[in-house]
Amino acid sequence: MSDSNFIIELSNISKSFGDKTVLDDVSLYVKKGEFVTILGPSGCGKTTLLRILAGFGSADEGEIKIGGVDITEVPPHERPINTVFQRYALFPHLNVYDNIAFGLKLKKVKDDEIEARVRRALKMVGMTDYEWRDVNSLSGGQQQRVAIARAIINRPQVLLLDEPLAALDLKMRKDMQMELKEMHKTLGITFVYVTHDQEEALTLSDTIVVMSEGKVQQIGTPIDIYNEPVNSFVADFIGESNILNGTMIQDKLVRFMGRDFECVDAGFGENAPVDVVIRPEDVYIMSYTDSGMFEGVVQSCIFKGVHYEMLVNTPDGYEVMIQDYNAFEVGQKVSMIIKPSDIHVMKKERTTNTFEGKMVDATHVEIMGAEFVCAEQQGFEGGEQVMVEVDFDKIDLMDNKEDGTMMGDVRFILYKGDHYHLTIRTEGGDNLYVDTHDVWDDRDIVGIKIQPEDIRIKRA
Amino acid sequence: MKKFFAQAYLWLLLAMLYAPILIIAIFSFTEAKVLGNWTGFSTKLYTSLFSGGVHHSLLHAIENTFIIAIVSAVIATMLGSVAAIGIFNLRNRKKMIMNTLNNIPMLNPDIITGISLFLLFVSLGITQGYATVILAHVTFCTPYVVLCVIPRLQQMNPNIYEAALDLGATPWQALRKVLIPEIKPGMISGFILSFTLSIDDFAVTIFTIGTGGLETLSTYIYADARKGGLTPELRPLSTIIFVTVLVLLIIINIRSQRTQKLKEAK
Numbered sequence: 001m002s003d004s005n006f007i008i009e010l011s012n013i014s015k016s017f018g019d020k021t022v023l024d025d026v027s028l029y030v031k032k033g034e035f036v037t038i039l040g041p042s043g044c045g046k047t048t049l050l051r052i053l054a055g056f057g058s059a060d061e062g063e064i065k066i067g068g069v070d071i072t073e074v075p076p077h078e079r080p081i082n083t084v085f086q087r088y089a090l091f092p093h094l095n096v097y098d099n100i101a102f103g104l105k106l107k108k109v110k111d112d113e114i115e116a117r118v119r120r121a122l123k124m125v126g127m128t129d130y131e132w133r134d135v136n137s138l139s140g141g142q143q144q145r146v147a148i149a150r151a152i153i154n155r156p157q158v159l160l161l162d163e164p165l166a167a168l169d170l171k172m173r174k175d176m177q178m179e180l181k182e183m184h185k186t187l188g189i190t191f192v193y194v195t196h197d198q199e200e201a202l203t204l205s206d207t208i209v210v211m212s213e214g215k216v217q218q219i220g221t222p223i224d225i226y227n228e229p230v231n232s233f234v235a236d237f238i239g240e241s242n243i244l245n246g247t248m249i250q251d252k253l254v255r256f257m258g259r260d261f262e263c264v265d266a267g268f269g270e271n272a273p274v275d276v277v278i279r280p281e282d283v284y285i286m287s288y289t290d291s292g293m294f295e296g297v298v299q300s301c302i303f304k305g306v307h308y309e310m311l312v313n314t315p316d317g318y319e320v321m322i323q324d325y326n327a328f329e330v331g332q333k334v335s336m337i338i339k340p341s342d343i344h345v346m347k348k349e350r351t352t353n354t355f356e357g358k359m360v361d362a363t364h365v366e367i368m369g370a371e372f373v374c375a376e377q378q379g380f381e382g383g384e385q386v387m388v389e390v391d392f393d394k395i396d397l398m399d400n401k402e403d404g405t406m407m408g409d410v411r412f413i414l415y416k417g418d419h420y421h422l423t424i425r426t427e428g429g430d431n432l433y434v435d436t437h438d439v440w441d442d443r444d445i446v447g448i449k450i451q452p453e454d455i456r457i458k459r460a
Numbered sequence: 461m462k463k464f465f466a467q468a469y470l471w472l473l474l475a476m477l478y479a480p481i482l483i484i485a486i487f488s489f490t491e492a493k494v495l496g497n498w499t500g501f502s503t504k505l506y507t508s509l510f511s512g513g514v515h516h517s518l519l520h521a522i523e524n525t526f527i528i529a530i531v532s533a534v535i536a537t538m539l540g541s542v543a544a545i546g547i548f549n550l551r552n553r554k555k556m557i558m559n560t561l562n563n564i565p566m567l568n569p570d571i572i573t574g575i576s577l578f579l580l581f582v583s584l585g586i587t588q589g590y591a592t593v594i595l596a597h598v599t600f601c602t603p604y605v606v607l608c609v610i611p612r613l614q615q616m617n618p619n620i621y622e623a624a625l626d627l628g629a630t631p632w633q634a635l636r637k638v639l640i641p642e643i644k645p646g647m648i649s650g651f652i653l654s655f656t657l658s659i660d661d662f663a664v665t666i667f668t669i670g671t672g673g674l675e676t677l678s679t680y681i682y683a684d685a686r687k688g689g690l691t692p693e694l695r696p697l698s699t700i701i702f703v704t705v706l707v708l709l710i711i712i713n714i715r716s717q718r719t720q721k722l723k724e725a726k
Contacts (some may be wrong), residue, residue, distance in 0.1 A: 054622075054623075054626060056622050056625070056626075059561055075625070075631075076622070076625040076626055077625045077626070077627075077628050077630055077631075077634075078628075081626070082626055082627065083622075083623070085619040085622075085623060085624045086619075087615075087617055087619060089617050089619035089620045089623040090620075090623075091620055091624070091638055091641075092617075092620075092642065093622070093641040093642065101622070102627050102629075103627035103628050103636075104630055105627060106628045106633065125703070150627065151626075151627075153626065154628065409507065
């Protein structure tokens with residue numbers, strides 16, 4: 001892939017710190033002049049990726065090109081890239097002028113040109129007449145403006161912004177978002193923006209790259225990402241959503257919450273297990289009537305400014321989040337309608353846990369580095385490699401971690417309307433997926449136990 | 461009543477701590493040869509100290525002391541600052557080990573440092589003199605510089621070095637234009653501390669000064685006292701050194717207080 005249209009080409013970047021994989025084969029191609037946002041929860045590897053692009057860290061594997069030139073081995077000061085740091089990183093011993101002029105002075109630009117350019121940059125960020133101020137006397141927002149001026153004055157091909165607005169208050173953040181967008185338009189520089197704030201990403205970007213656990217989950221325009229999330233992680237992370245287990249009965253007909261709905265998706269095959277995503281604003285809610293598609297009772301109703309956010313329980317025990325301009329009283333019986341085009345169907349990434357394992361003896365199998373008791377097996381030899389399957393709802397999690405056969409910590413929690421779907425990271429770094437009705441918190445350490453009869457063993 | 465005792469105790473303690481130096485200071489303003497005899501106020505000892513009335517080996521000793529102090533403080537400041545940057549950038553375990561290794565020489569009794577350096581120089585066959593004294597002083601001053609500089613690095617925004625590189629500075633330029641200005645207050649404190657430690661030192665100096673007739677102030681006074689009675693001019697000299705050290709210490713304290721305040725203001 002070497003299209004001259006791409007200003008940034010990151011190919012197959014991998015990076016580990018010790019035995020922890022931070023980036024796993026990440027590729028990203030950015031067009032000239034684009035505003036790209038790398039979005040993900042903390043620890044997803046987005047900052048590491050940015051640092052590799054800036055040259056502050058090196059990739060274990062992969063190649064970086066800027067404007068078609070390989071810069072994988074080029075030190076940061078020779079890259080045509082400038083960075084705006086999260087905590088501003090202004091030079092405290094220099095005043096505003098000298099901070100902004102820093103890059104130009106290093107390039108031995110003439111003094112009068114430096115002066116003109118510093119003034120222009122200050123004007124651009126709305127900080128005219130602040131030249132001689134001590135940077136320590138400026139507010140957070142002003143410091144960030146100076147930091148932006150300091151970066152753009154060098155006319156880089158690419159501007160990297162590492163959560164530049166994270167430390168600012170909400171009002172200031174909104175103002176700065178608009179200014180950044182304006183600046184991006186006027187300057188024509190390619191922006192690569194890192195944030196964990198999905199709303200910021202949707203507002204600012206031409207393209208959003210959603211990352212999780214060191215992998216790119218989805219790349220697309222804000223509208224694509226919001227309307228057509230590729231998996232339940234993206235759906236959950238971007239905006240509010242109801243994510244439910246469903247079955248694709250046939251093309252354009254999906255079954256979830258105990259009834260069939262018409263939808264517009266096709267090509268999943270018949271009776272295929274799927275995830276169904278419905279945005280809370282796409283559920284139409286009304287007082288109880290016969291013409292609704294399904295009914296429920298309002299459990300809670302919270303005023304959110306523009307709309308009300310309601311939780312409605314269906315008779316089958318599902319909980320649906322609904323956003324509407326009208327409020328319905330708690331306890332009121334209501335009817336709901338969902339348009340076929342608002343039902344987003346996603347292929348399930350997995351329907352059961354699958355591990356590579358090793359038989360220890362007829363009643364013991366080793367998976368994920370621990371020995372589990374299993375039902376007595378016939379025809380397997382000790383030491384034989386096998387495939388092991390365990391269903392999501394057949395794994396017991398325990399508060400007391402010593403009670404489990406092994407330990408793990410909760411990494412990702414997805415509410416599926418009537419149960420939680422958890423991703424558990426085991427001590428050995430394997431992912432285990434668990435369906436449970438119990439409430440766990442992110443990063444909870446849990447004991448893991450599996451009943452012998454729930455362990456299915458197959459030949460590898 | 462309780463308050464009175466607490467106050468009295470404090471003053472008594474201070475009086476005991478400062479009595480010896482006060483006595484020297486008071487008796488530096490009289491002419492009597494023997495310490496303890498007051499023969500009326502006079503500044504003659506001060507004038508004779510500066511007008512060559514004393515043995516000129518004392519003047520040499522003073523000169524040596526200051527040259528050694530300045531040279532070793534400069535070298536220790538450079539070495540210590542570089543070491544501090546290095547230690548600061550290490551990862552957890554290595555950092556802890558290096559910090560401990562840095563602290564041990566400070567806790568080590570001077571006499572042990574002196575003897576071990578003496579043995580080292582002898583076993584390497586190095587003639588002892590100016591160079592060995594300076595090397596020895598650099599050895600025991602450097603850890604203090606490291607200790608002064610590391611807190612400055614910890615206070616620093618870790619991104620500013622990277623920001624300099626990002627803006628086109630080579631690592632060397634980033635060090636000179638960004639890192640050093642940031643840690644300069646720590647380096648200055650380290651320099652002053654090294655300087656006073658070097659002037660003050662006797663135990664290490666006596667073992668590394670050799671037999672070539674080189675004298676510093678401390679070894680001179682020691683030899684002088686052993687010969688029988690102190691040269692009277694040592695009284696004003698001690699007073700001057702005390703006042704100098706006092707002033708330097710006050711400067712260090714004011715500086716650290718000011719950075720403390722700056723930190724709080726942020």
